[in-house]
Amino acid sequence: MGIYEELQARGLIAQVTDEEEIRELINNGKATFYIGFDPTADSLHVGHFMALCLMKRLQMAGNKPIALIGGGTGYIGDPSGRTDMRSMMTPEQIQHNCDCFKKQMSKFIDFSDGKALMVNNADWLLDLNYIELLREVGPHFSVNRMLTAECYKQRMEKGLSFLEFNYMIMQSYDFYMLYQKYGCNMQFGGDDQWSNMLGGTELIRRKLGKNACAMTITLLLNSEGKKMGKTQSGAVWLDPEKTSPFDFYQYWRNVADADVLKCIRMLTFLPLEEIDAMDKWEGSQLNKAKEILAFELTKLVHGEEEAVKAQEAARALFSSGNAENMPKAELEDTDFQDGQIDIISILVKSGLVPTRSEGRRAVEQGGVSVNGEKVTDFRVLYKKEDFAEDFVLKRGKKNFRKVIVK
Template sequence: MNVLDILVARGFVEQITDAEGVRRHLENPVSCYIGFDPTADSLHVGSLVPILALAHLQRHGHRPIVLVGGGTGMVGDPSGKTEMRKLLTREQIRRNVEALQAQLARFIRFEDGQALILDNGDWLLDLNYIEFLRDIGRHFSVNRMLAAESYRMRLETGLNFIEFNYMLLQAYDFYYLASHYDCFVQMGGNDQWGNIVAGIDLIRRKMSKEAYGITFPLLTTATGAKMGKTAEGAVWLSAEKTSPYEFFQYWVNVDDRDVERFLKLYTFLPLEEIRVVEGLEGRELNACKTILAYEVTRIVHGRQEALKAYEGAAKVFGRRALPADLLPSSSIPRDLKVDEGAAVPSTSVSQEELEPGIPAFELFARVGLCDSKSAARRLIQQGGGYIDGKRIASFDQPIGLTDLKDGSALLRAGKKKVHRICVAG
């Protein structure tokens, strides 16, 4: 089966420049690329769609090229932004590029040239500006550039010259990869459509060859929220920024209406199994959410971390029955034996601090259950703070050694956020 049909069936495709041309091009092993901006030292859940699209391509025999924007990161992409991105230093970009390269290796096999990670700083940073304008800039119409959605949005708030150059640089990337790596397919978010088309046009003009573009939908949840955003901020792929347990909980708590769509996009479970999810509700749909959370956590953090998160959630919230015939290709264990301490985020507190007791609102803020002491105070006053399942009576209630059983206690903020405190050994 052509990988394009797989991507369409699983919901990856929003627009294609030439559907039949792309399908023919993908009949044999080819190279395809996606660019990632090094604006942070970790990608987030919003990046999973392009990452997994590359993984599908590799599974069907194609060679993914991951392009990290060490050069374009010096400029900043105006696409989808209402204001200019913060410009990073070369040293910040270098550190972020190295972190992203290590992170992407979890999803794509780079051994023996099966995939490539490239940094466009290797060819963009040494470009001669006058030669670039003469050889590349002359192929671009300012009128057409201003008609692109990414620029039209910014014209209302102000588009500066450095951002105006971004389309030329991304188009040049596509041309460079086509001429040096025989790569004629670029994929990206739907906000990249204008940049991708500009690259296709440049390749046609400079090389007299056809190139192709595929864009992904810019995903929101059923509630209209941006994918991967929570009240606490972004859901990161880095375990240091978002723990595997918190990551698991993000997927367990998705809206019922999103479960089938997310199983198609964010797991490799067979489509014929996922289609059964349509029409499920209640306990069975909740079981699907658990499998979704386990599978995505396994892909991002590995099987051991997924198991620990699964076991930790079962300890805190109770075990869900997982029928053997529900999404049977999942490797989730159906006979879970709960590990009492698994995966729940924990903080060690010294015995000296715990002897007199720590005011509850201070402890909740300290371990990250609330963003601030004032937020913790409000939460507890409204009845949303618990220790080992018992509601905390007042915001300044001291929590000390007598509240810990066997050296630990489970704090809970609201229904879903938990954290274990332990006596430092």
């Protein structure tokens, strides 16, 4: 089985433009491909996970990845799937986020000895002359056709700014520049990017002629990755300072029964034969599958040592209440008034709820416990000495903190 066939078997490919050429390039390690990442935060999250795993798989098969950081497009923002306009970031914010991305991507992709590239589209987009861009790129885009793109249609009722309307042109120009500068012959992305990606493919073919056609290939990833990045309490980040290895493990440990094997197939590097054997698993065996998924992905992001700690902490929590390796939340003296602190303040301080009103609602709905005992009164107070022993705060089924006083 070639790598293209493996991607199909893992359910990663949803749509392609030139299947035979794609198969030939990928299976023979001849693809130089890119995936773009807009630096909208200072950490990647699990919504990026599928793209990172795909880049790793293709590099292992001899292909060359280009991680394109959207330092230029980050000045505008992508309207795809959004109902509001993305807030503007300062150049300093964008550069900081780009630097953070580089560090995290290096855990997945080998950038040594030219095996992969990391480039920033700010290098060419920020120096563009507006009139020159209109002359060079503008004639190749039909406004009527652009307005039929799904990413724009979703915004038409509430208003699509001219700023955002330019995003397709900028992304298409990215592919054109990557083709010219680095021989990039393939692009990957989610289905919300399909119109933008086709724009880049067509731009290259129109500007460079038929001889470039075989080398300008678009491949579309299945959209499952877009469903992964959010939980009730916010994003699940790859940065351990934002989402602890334990919380990261718990996120995957608690995926729905219907999704666990799909996630194992798409995201782990376990052999397909081993995964196929799990297809018949049901009942309690699915819990075992969830542990496998959580361990493999935590190991991939945070290393085997942290994965072992997270797994042991999760097992101990459900068996004996041991909180040794559980993520911790710290209280300071200033958090106490007259030597006491209320449960809602602890919930907010620990990060288990974003606001006091949500903390009160969680208590009233019976979703909060301390050391296994449900909290029924949102006005309950705790003294400093209550934290001398293990103080395990739980919200819902997935979120835990060991609360300590500095």
